[in-house]
Amino acid sequence: MRTFVALLPLLLILHTEGSGHGWTYPENEWSEQYPTCGGKRQSPIDIQTKRVLENKTLGPLELAGYGLQDGEFLLINNGHSIQLSLPSSMHIIGGLPQVYTAAQLHFHWGGEFHGSEHLINGVQFDSELHIVHYNSEKYGSFDEAQTKPDGLSVVTVLIQAKKGPDNIYYEKLFSHLSEIQNVGENVTLNSIDVEHMLPHDFSNFYRYQGSLTTPPCTENVIWTVLVEPATISTAQLEKLQNSIMNSNHQILQNNFREVKPLNQRRVEANFSPKKGKGKESQFRSKPKFKTAKRWQCSVN
Numbered sequence: 001m002r003t004f005v006a007l008l009p010l011l012l013i014l015h016t017e018g019s020g021h022g023w024t025y026p027e028n029e030w031s032e033q034y035p036t037c038g039g040k041r042q043s044p045i046d047i048q049t050k051r052v053l054e055n056k057t058l059g060p061l062e063l064a065g066y067g068l069q070d071g072e073f074l075l076i077n078n079g080h081s082i083q084l085s086l087p088s089s090m091h092i093i094g095g096l097p098q099v100y101t102a103a104q105l106h107f108h109w110g111g112e113f114h115g116s117e118h119l120i121n122g123v124q125f126d127s128e129l130h131i132v133h134y135n136s137e138k139y140g141s142f143d144e145a146q147t148k149p150d151g152l153s154v155v156t157v158l159i160q161a162k163k164g165p166d167n168i169y170y171e172k173l174f175s176h177l178s179e180i181q182n183v184g185e186n187v188t189l190n191s192i193d194v195e196h197m198l199p200h201d202f203s204n205f206y207r208y209q210g211s212l213t214t215p216p217c218t219e220n221v222i223w224t225v226l227v228e229p230a231t232i233s234t235a236q237l238e239k240l241q242n243s244i245m246n247s248n249h250q251i252l253q254n255n256f257r258e259v260k261p262l263n264q265r266r267v268e269a270n271f272s273p274k275k276g277k278g279k280e281s282q283f284r285s286k287p288k289f290k291t292a293k294r295w296q297c298s299v300n
């Protein structure tokens with residue numbers, strides 16, 4: 001019995017590392033094990049809209065197969081987020097240099113405060129949805145593409161929570177959170193509708209070259225950050241913040257990475273950032289404390 005008790009912590013450590021969950025939030029020394037995490041083209045970033053350059057040739061995002069689909073789609077607690085596997089019939093066919101095929105989507109969230117990864121003018125949103133794609137024009141699979149310099153593309157939906165009714169499209173996922181509390185637990189959804197998880201107007205976006213925001217932080221991601229946020233209810237946000245356990249059997253919260261310097265990169269937009277679609281008024285209503293605090297962290 002004594003031997004068993006003594007071994008238990010060791011077994012937990014081995015299990016944690018062996019299953020590839022050896023990194024945690026907040027980011028600490030990721031670059032020791034994953035050197036690229038210390039690179040010069042990392043994500044997320046704080047998008048300073050005054051410095052964004054319009055690029056008309058980016059065009060609109062054209063999506064195919066994003067609507068309602070029947071099938072079997074795995075929703076899993078991977079210890080860092082909840083992740084939904086997406087079918088290879090979902091593509092981005094316009095607005096990127098090549099055709100990209102969807103692989104999975106997952107979320108980032110906070111605890112007591114906001115939890116998006118990207119900031120807009122220093123403002124953090126409540127949560128962030130990442131729809132991860134790979135370059136299927138050049139590569140045969142996600143696994144092959146993920147090591148290539150032009151391999152990946154992520155569409156980001158910033159999420160704000162408001163008092164009011166649930167967002168029924170997000171609820172299709174969130175209603176299963178209690179079934180995947182522990183790491184590795186999963187459920188199979190028999191339909192998905194990612195199109196309706198996007199904001200009503202997804203025509204305007206920011207574009208920059210960055211990295212995965214989790215180890216190995218590979219710098220091969222074309223980022224598309226939609227300007228318009230999506231809205232869920234505050235009850236849904238609270239459920240997301242309080243349902244999922246990490247591999248240390250603690251509630252998984254604040255699974256976002258701090259913003260990284262832009263360095264030599266440019267952020268472009270497929271619209272004129274100065275003219276229309278300014279979202280200033282919406283930012284003013286955000287809670288003050290966290291915004292002010294994050295502002296300091298986000299100065300590059």
Ligand SMILES: *[C@@H]1O[C@H](CO)[C@@H](O)[C@H](O)[C@H]1NC(C)=O
Binds near residue numbers: 055056057058097268
């Ligand atoms: C504008 O976007 C196009 C398409 O992605 C790209 O080839 C071009 O380099 C960009 N132009 C500028 C000035 O950045």
Ligand SMILES: *[C@@H]1O[C@H](CO)[C@@H](O)[C@H](O)[C@H]1NC(C)=O
Binds near residue numbers: 076184
């Ligand atoms: C999903 O959970 C089941 C147990 O309910 C497990 O056998 C299976 O390996 C899990 N699937 C994945 C992909 O992790």
Ligand SMILES: [Zn+2]
Binds near residue numbers: 107
């Ligand atoms: Zn992500």
